[in-house]
Amino acid sequence: MLLIDCPNCGRRSVQEYNYGGEYNPRPENAMERTDVEWAEYIYMRDNKWGLQKEWWYHQSGCGLWFLAERHTQSNEVLKTYFWQKNDVPQGK
Amino acid sequence: MSWKLIKQALNGSKPLPRMWHERPIKNSYDVVIIGGGAHGLACAYYLIKDHGITDVAVLEQSYIGAGGSGRNTTIIRSNYLTPEGVQFYDESLKLYEQMSIDLDYNVMFSQRGHLTLAHTDGSIRTMRRRAEVNQIQGVDTRLIFPDEIKKLAPYLDVSDRPRFPILAALYHPPGGVIRHDAVVWAYAHHADAGGAHIHQGVRVKDIRVTNGVVNGVETTHGYIKAGAILNATAGWCTTIADMAGVRLPITTFPLQASVTEALKPFLNVVVVSGSLHVYVSQTDRGELIMGASVDPFAQYNMRGSLAYLEGIGGHMLELFPMLSKVSMRRQWAGLCDMTPDYSPIMGVTPVEGFYVDVGWGTYGFKASPIAGKTLAEAIATRSTPELIRPFRYSRFNEHALVGEKGAAAVGH
Ligand SMILES: Cc1cc2nc3c(=O)[nH]c(=O)nc-3n(C[C@H](O)[C@H](O)[C@H](O)COP(=O)(O)OP(=O)(O)OC[C@H]3O[C@@H](n4cnc5c(N)ncnc54)[C@H](O)[C@@H]3O)c2cc1C
Ligand SMILES: [Zn+2]
Numbered sequence: 290m291l292l293i294d295c296p297n298c299g300r301r302s303v304q305e306y307n308y309g310g311e312y313n314p315r316p317e318n319a320m321e322r323t324d325v326e327w328a329e330y331i332y333m334r335d336n337k338w339g340l341q342k343e344w345w346y347h348q349s350g351c352g353l354w355f356l357a358e359r360h361t362q363s364n365e366v367l368k369t370y371f372w373q374k375n376d377v378p379q380g381k
Numbered sequence: 382m383s384w385k386l387i388k389q390a391l392n393g394s395k396p397l398p399r400m401w402h403e404r405p406i407k408n409s410y411d412v413v414i415i416g417g418g419a420h421g422l423a424c425a426y427y428l429i430k431d432h433g434i435t436d437v438a439v440l441e442q443s444y445i446g447a448g449g450s451g452r453n454t455t456i457i458r459s460n461y462l463t464p465e466g467v468q469f470y471d472e473s474l475k476l477y478e479q480m481s482i483d484l485d486y487n488v489m490f491s492q493r494g495h496l497t498l499a500h501t502d503g504s505i506r507t508m509r510r511r512a513e514v515n516q517i518q519g520v521d522t523r524l525i526f527p528d529e530i531k532k533l534a535p536y537l538d539v540s541d542r543p544r545f546p547i548l549a550a551l552y553h554p555p556g557g558v559i560r561h562d563a564v565v566w567a568y569a570h571h572a573d574a575g576g577a578h579i580h581q582g583v584r585v586k587d588i589r590v591t592n593g594v595v596n597g598v599e600t601t602h603g604y605i606k607a608g609a610i611l612n613a614t615a616g617w618c619t620t621i622a623d624m625a626g627v628r629l630p631i632t633t634f635p636l637q638a639s640v641t642e643a644l645k646p647f648l649n650v651v652v653v654s655g656s657l658h659v660y661v662s663q664t665d666r667g668e669l670i671m672g673a674s675v676d677p678f679a680q681y682n683m684r685g686s687l688a689y690l691e692g693i694g695g696h697m698l699e700l701f702p703m704l705s706k707v708s709m710r711r712q713w714a715g716l717c718d719m720t721p722d723y724s725p726i727m728g729v730t731p732v733e734g735f736y737v738d739v740g741w742g743t744y745g746f747k748a749s750p751i752a753g754k755t756l757a758e759a760i761a762t763r764s765t766p767e768l769i770r771p772f773r774y775s776r777f778n779e780h781a782l783v784g785e786k787g788a789a790a791v792g793h
Binding site for chain 2: 307308310324328336361362363
């Protein structure tokens, strides 16, 4: 069974968490974005085979949204950490 | 079929002729299809049959049918929610009805009827709408209630005992199940006989694009030039699209399925419950084959989980309490390429000569014939056929989605 470290609560079963999708920050200056730029943000995904930076939510625990880096083939979780304002999406 | 069997029986020890052949890889093809699933092979078949394009290669990293095409639960139906979806899937169902004859290959299509259960007033409302949309398009779908459900599936618990009692069902008589391997093999056989090359164990590693036009594919067996390239790799489709520099609105999730030991025949319809996340049918061997919704997080890993077994076990017993002593025999998973609107993405892309047939999620097997046929037309004419225009790649930039979630999320 996959175990994930919540930055608050420590190591718990994956069943305590909800997956929140790949890390994909919202575009800045929303009013100036074109339809195509919005489509890129809303629909398009990296869907990486390999290491992915992603959101998790500790639903049956402390209720924290945090970031993880997980390999999407082996499911190895390399690290988990609190989100920070300057977190950038993972380059391709 | 039967004639062939009798002849073979009298033939002594001579092996059956091979259904397709291993051929040397050429360094150039008019059309290179990536992915040897039912979709890729159907497209090769229709390129030859409808358009006389025979210089075609299907490249498959593993064996043909190794992807979703050999792992699905084989449910075929056309009772979708949008008019575009109903029209499209119904064309596919009609091709499946003719397939054993057209391809002289027994694909064992059993149109035993398909029941989608409603456990809430909300689902009854959606089903009424689906029944109306279907009937306008000439598709046989109607809402039925527990007295009639009981007749179609006598062992289904339609009492008020369960936590979510069955209130009604969407009944779709033409729906049913098929032999998925036979579909793959039939297309492979005819594509091969018509001149296409099927290369198993050949993986595409890169795609060369010059000035916005495809040039060819780099593979584990060298470079192959291509006039057109089709991405028919389902769960892996983002990895291929990345090579061509085309962005996709897709996330890959595993979907699990399992079978029980064989039981005497007792279930002669396909039963689906969206609220309980379960669907089930009985195979000709007597096993119950069942599946749930996709795994809770995105991944390219196909390992089965205990959570799935626990979940589906509980939900199956809600529907069929008498199965409590039956054991589960096998469990597996396949990769599903989920789109935001639960509709596929088909046809041209911003890269000239690079076509997609992706976004088949948990429901694409039923579309194999029509997807193959329309994609072959798209490649041959370098344009998008009317039937698949709603599913064009550009719909995302146009914010013109085809929302099928209500009919495809757990429906298959
Ligand atoms: C458990 C399960 C149950 C399902 N149940 C149903 C159902 O009841 N009804 C229904 O209609 N649909 C169902 N589906 C969905 C259906 O199986 C798929 O949508 C469909 O089979 C997709 O077919 P395909 O030919 O496009 O892709 P696939 O059959 O997945 O073939 C893609 C192929 O591409 C190959 N490939 C990938 N990368 C490369 C590369 N780099 N180079 C070369 N080859 C590559 C893969 O090896 C694979 O063989 C189910 C799926 C699963 C997993
Ligand atoms: Zn926590």
